[in-house]
Amino acid sequence: MSVKGLGHADGATKIVLRGRKVVGGCAEGEAIVTQDTISGWGGINERDGTIIERRHELRGRSFKDKVLVFPGAKGSSGWSAYFHMARLNGVAPRAMVFNKMTTKIALGAVVTRAPAMTDLDQDPLRVIETGDWVKVDADNGIVEIFKRPPEASG
Amino acid sequence: MKLTDHEKSMLDGEQGRAKARAMDLLLRYGEALGAERLVETNNVAGAFNASTPSVRELAKRGFDAVYSELNLDSPEIVEVPRMAANTCQLITGIDNERWRIQGIPDDLADQQKQAEAYFGRRGINMFATCTPYQVGNVPVKGEHCAWMESSAVVYCNSVLGARTNTEGKESTGAAALTGRIPYWGYHITENRRGTHLVEVEIDVDDIMDWGLLGYYLGEIVDDEIPVLTGRCHQPSLIKLKHFGAAAASSGGVEMYHIPEVTPEARSLEEAFGGNAIKDTLQYGAAERRIAYENLNCATDRNVDFVMLGCPHNSIDQVSLIASLLEGRKISLNTQLWVHTPRALREVADRNGYTSIIGEAGGVVMSDTCPAISRHMPRGTKVVATDSAKQAHYLPAITGVSAWFGSVGDCIEAALTGRWNGGLP
Numbered sequence: 001m002s003v004k005g006l007g008h009a010d011g012a013t014k015i016v017l018r019g020r021k022v023v024g025g026c027a028e029g030e031a032i033v034t035q036d037t038i039s040g041w042g043g044i045n046e047r048d049g050t051i052i053e054r055r056h057e058l059r060g061r062s063f064k065d066k067v068l069v070f071p072g073a074k075g076s077s078g079w080s081a082y083f084h085m086a087r088l089n090g091v092a093p094r095a096m097v098f099n100k101m102t103t104k105i106a107l108g109a110v111v112t113r114a115p116a117m118t119d120l121d122q123d124p125l126r127v128i129e130t131g132d133w134v135k136v137d138a139d140n141g142i143v144e145i146f147k148r149p150p151e152a153s154g
Numbered sequence: 155m156k157l158t159d160h161e162k163s164m165l166d167g168e169q170g171r172a173k174a175r176a177m178d179l180l181l182r183y184g185e186a187l188g189a190e191r192l193v194e195t196n197n198v199a200g201a202f203n204a205s206t207p208s209v210r211e212l213a214k215r216g217f218d219a220v221y222s223e224l225n226l227d228s229p230e231i232v233e234v235p236r237m238a239a240n241t242c243q244l245i246t247g248i249d250n251e252r253w254r255i256q257g258i259p260d261d262l263a264d265q266q267k268q269a270e271a272y273f274g275r276r277g278i279n280m281f282a283t284c285t286p287y288q289v290g291n292v293p294v295k296g297e298h299c300a301w302m303e304s305s306a307v308v309y310c311n312s313v314l315g316a317r318t319n320t321e322g323k324e325s326t327g328a329a330a331l332t333g334r335i336p337y338w339g340y341h342i343t344e345n346r347r348g349t350h351l352v353e354v355e356i357d358v359d360d361i362m363d364w365g366l367l368g369y370y371l372g373e374i375v376d377d378e379i380p381v382l383t384g385r386c387h388q389p390s391l392i393k394l395k396h397f398g399a400a401a402a403s404s405g406g407v408e409m410y411h412i413p414e415v416t417p418e419a420r421s422l423e424e425a426f427g428g429n430a431i432k433d434t435l436q437y438g439a440a441e442r443r444i445a446y447e448n449l450n451c452a453t454d455r456n457v458d459f460v461m462l463g464c465p466h467n468s469i470d471q472v473s474l475i476a477s478l479l480e481g482r483k484i485s486l487n488t489q490l491w492v493h494t495p496r497a498l499r500e501v502a503d504r505n506g507y508t509s510i511i512g513e514a515g516g517v518v519m520s521d522t523c524p525a526i527s528r529h530m531p532r533g534t535k536v537v538a539t540d541s542a543k544q545a546h547y548l549p550a551i552t553g554v555s556a557w558f559g560s561v562g563d564c565i566e567a568a569l570t571g572r573w574n575g576g577l578p
Contacts, residue, residue: 022186037376037406042525042547046208052550054451074376074406076547077302080322081201084227085208102377102406103319103339106186110179111227111324116186 013147015127019120021138022096023109028135029094031128031145032066034058037100040108041078049091067134068093069124072100079104084111095136097124097143117143155184155336156191164332172235175228176328180336183325189336196333197293197316198241199286199301200225200326202278204269205247205262205527213265217272225327234331237277241330242291243270244303245284245466247527249519250496256522256529278330282521283495285395285466287314290497295417298341300329304408305399305465305543311409313394315417317341320408340409346418347427348411350375354384355438361396362560364389365542367437368397370445372405374435381411381425384437389415395465400542404448446577449545452536452555456487459534460568461548462561463493464523464541469501471561472518476507478565479514485571489531490516493523516568525551538567538575 036057038044043053049064073079086092096109096116109116115138124143128134133146163169165177180192204213204220212220215231222228246266249256253263274280281289284303287310293299295315301307307320319339321329329335339345358367371380380401389397389412401407411419419425462475472494484490492511494502499520502508508518524530525547530537538557539545545558557567563575 020188023182042551054550055448075304075403077304077307077320077322078201079320080324081224084224084324088223089208100377101187103187103321103325103336104406107183107322107325110182110186111322113227 012149015145015147017120017122017124017127017143017145018141019117019143021141022106022116022118023114024139025115026135026137026139027094027115028133029065029067031069031130031132031134032058032061032063033069033125033128033130035071035125037071037074039075040073040080040082040104041076043075044082044086046082046085047089047091049086062091063093064091066093067095067097067136069097069128071125072098073102073104073108077104080107080111083108087112097128097136099123099125117141155181155189161192161334170235171230172232173331175222175226175230175232176331179227179324179328180332180334184336187336187338189338191337192334193298193337193341194333195298195300195329195335196239197291197297197299198239198326198330199244199291199299199303199306200241200330201244201302201323202273202327203243203246203266205266207262210265217269220269221327224323227324234276237330239330239333241277242279242281242286244286244306245523245526246282246521249521252517252519255517256527257532258527258529281495281497283466285495288466288468288498289495300326300335302326304402305395308398308402308408308410309395311340311346312398312411312416346409347379347429348381348425349378349429349432350380351431351434352380352382353434353436354382354386355436356442357385357387359387360560361393361540364393364397365400366442366445368400369404369449369542369546370437370441372401372403372407375405375407377406377408378432379409379411380407381413381419381422383413383422386412392468392471396542399465403543403546443577449542449558450556451549452557452573454536454555455573457536457538457557457567457571457573458488459531459537460488460490460564461524461537461539461541461544462564464525464539464544467492467494469498472498472502472507473505474561475565476510478562479516480510482514482569484515484568487571488568490568492516492518494518494520496520524548528552530554538564538573540564
C-alpha cells in the first residue's frame with residue numbers, strides 16, 4: 001500500500017472534490033468503491049471488516065484500512081454498533097465517503113471515529129475507482145483522488 | 155446545533171458525567187446529520203444487552219464500561235444513572251431460560267442476566283423483543299420516539315403514526331439518559347410524505363404475500379416512502395409486522411402509507427401531501443416471482459431447522475402453530491424453534507400452546523432469534539422460515555441456505571423434514 005501511496009507524488013492524475021464534513025479529521029488510503037448500499041448488522045463481519053451480504057458487489061472483500069466509498073447505509077439499526085465494533089477490533093475503514101445521508105450512516109460514521117464526508121460536488125461513485133489513492137480532509141471539506149496508473153497491478 | 159439551557163447544562167456536566175457524555179454524542183451525531191436542534195423524547199427502545207461474545211472483554215470492567223463504550227461511544231467510563239426517559243430493551247442474543255438449547259456458553263448467559271439486573275434497576279424495561287408494540291409500548295400518533303430495530307421503526311412510523319428515525323445503540327443510549335434525540339428526518343412532518351406510488355396488481359392477502367411485497371419494494375425504493383394502492387386486502391398487525399420487516403431488510407424502508415389504513419393517509423392525496431410522485435411501480439406476478447426467487451437460496455430439500463417468529467410471533471401466530479402441530483411429531487431430522495416475546499410466552503404457557511409445541515418436539519423461545527444470537531441447532535445447513543427478514547439475513551450471517559414460505563409450508567417441513575413449499 002505504501003508503494004501506491006508514494007506513486008501519487010510521481011505525477012499521477014489528481015482530482016479534487018469538495019463537500020461537507022460529517023466527521024472531522026484527515027486520513028488517506030486506497031479506495032474500495034461499491035455502487036451497492038451497505039448493511040452493518042448482517043452485512044459486515046465486524047471481526048475482519050469483510051462484506052458478507054449475499055448478492056453484494058463486494059462480498060468477501062474487506063474495508064479494513066481502506067477509504068470506503070459507497071452510496072449509503074441500509075438495513076438493520078445495528079449499523080452503527082457493527083462499525084463501532086469493527087473499530088474496537090481494529091478493522092474499520094480509514095475514512096468514509098458516501099452520497100445519501102441517513103441516521104444509520106451519520107451515527108455509524110461518528111462512532112467509527114474516522115473522517116467522513118458527503119454532499120460532494122461530483123458523484124464520488126463515478127469519479128473514484130477501487131485502487132485509487134484517496135485523501136479525505138474532512139476538516140477542510142476536500143477529497144483528493146490520485147488515480148491509479150493504468151499499468152498498476154490490482 | 156442550537157441547545158436549550160437544560161441541554162447546555164447537561165453537556166457542561168452539571169447533571170453528571172453520564173449525561174455530559176450522552177450530550178457529547180448527541181451533538182456529534184446531530185452535527186453529522188446537519189440537524190438544527192434536538193427534540194424531547196420520552197419513549198426509547200434500544201439495545202443495552204451484554205449478550206454477544208464481543209462484549210465479554212468490556213464486561214470484565216463492569217457494566218458501566220459496557221454502557222459507556224457501546225451505548226455512549228465514550229472513552230471515559232461513566233457511572234450509569236437511572237434513565238431519564240421511559241426506556242425498553244429490544245431483542246437480545248440469549249434466551250434467559252433456554253440458552254443451553256441455543257448452545258450459548260453458561261458464562262455468557264450469566265453475563266447477560268447480570269447485565270439485565272444492572273440495567274433493569276436503572277429503569278430499562280426488559281421487554282427483550284423486537285416488537286415492543288406487541289407487549290405494551292404502543293406510542294400514539296405524533297409521539298417523538300427514539301427507537302432502534304428497523305422492523306419496529308417502520309411499524310412505529312407507518313402503522314402507529316409516531317415519529318422515529320432508525321436510531322442505533324449509541325443514540326438510544328444517549329437518548330435514554332437525556333430524553334433528547336436529533337430533530338431530523340421522520341420527526342419532521344414534511345419528510346413523512348409518500349414518494350413512490352405502488353400499484354398492486356395481484357391479491358396481497360396472507361402473511362407470505364405481504365412478506366414478498368415488502369421484500370420486493372425494499373429493494374426498489376431503498377429508503378424512500380412507498381404508497382400502496384390496488385389489491386391489498388385489509389391487513390392486520392401480523393401482516394404489517396412482516397411487510398415492514400421485509401421492506402426494511404432488502405432496503406431501508408422506514409415509512410410507508412396505505413391509504414384508508416395507515417393514520418397519515420386518510421386518502422391517496424394525503425399520503426403524498428403535495429409531493430410529486432417520483433416513480434410509479436407495478437407489483438404483479440412477475441415481481442412476486444423475483445422476490446420469491448431472491449429469498450429462496452436453498453437447493454437441498456432436506457430441512458435441518460425450522461424457524462418461526464421474526465419479527466417475534468404474536469400470540470395468534472403461536473396459537474396457529476400449536477393447532478397445526480397438535481397430536482403430531484416433527485421429524486427426527488429437523489428442529490423447530492418458535493420465537494415470541496417473553497410476555498407472550500407467559501400467555502402461551504397458560505393457554506397450553508407451549509406444551510403442545512413441546513410435545514410435538516418444538517421449542518418456544520423468547521428474548522432472541524437465530525440471526526441476532528448467531529446460534530442455531532448444531533449442524534444446521536438448511537433452514538426453513540416464514541420470515542423474509544430471517545431468510546434474507548441468516549445465509550449472510552451464518553452461511554446456511556434458506557427456504558422461505560408460508561407458516562403451513564414451514565410446519566410441513568418440520569413434520570416431514572422435507573421442503574415442499576412453493577409459490578401458489
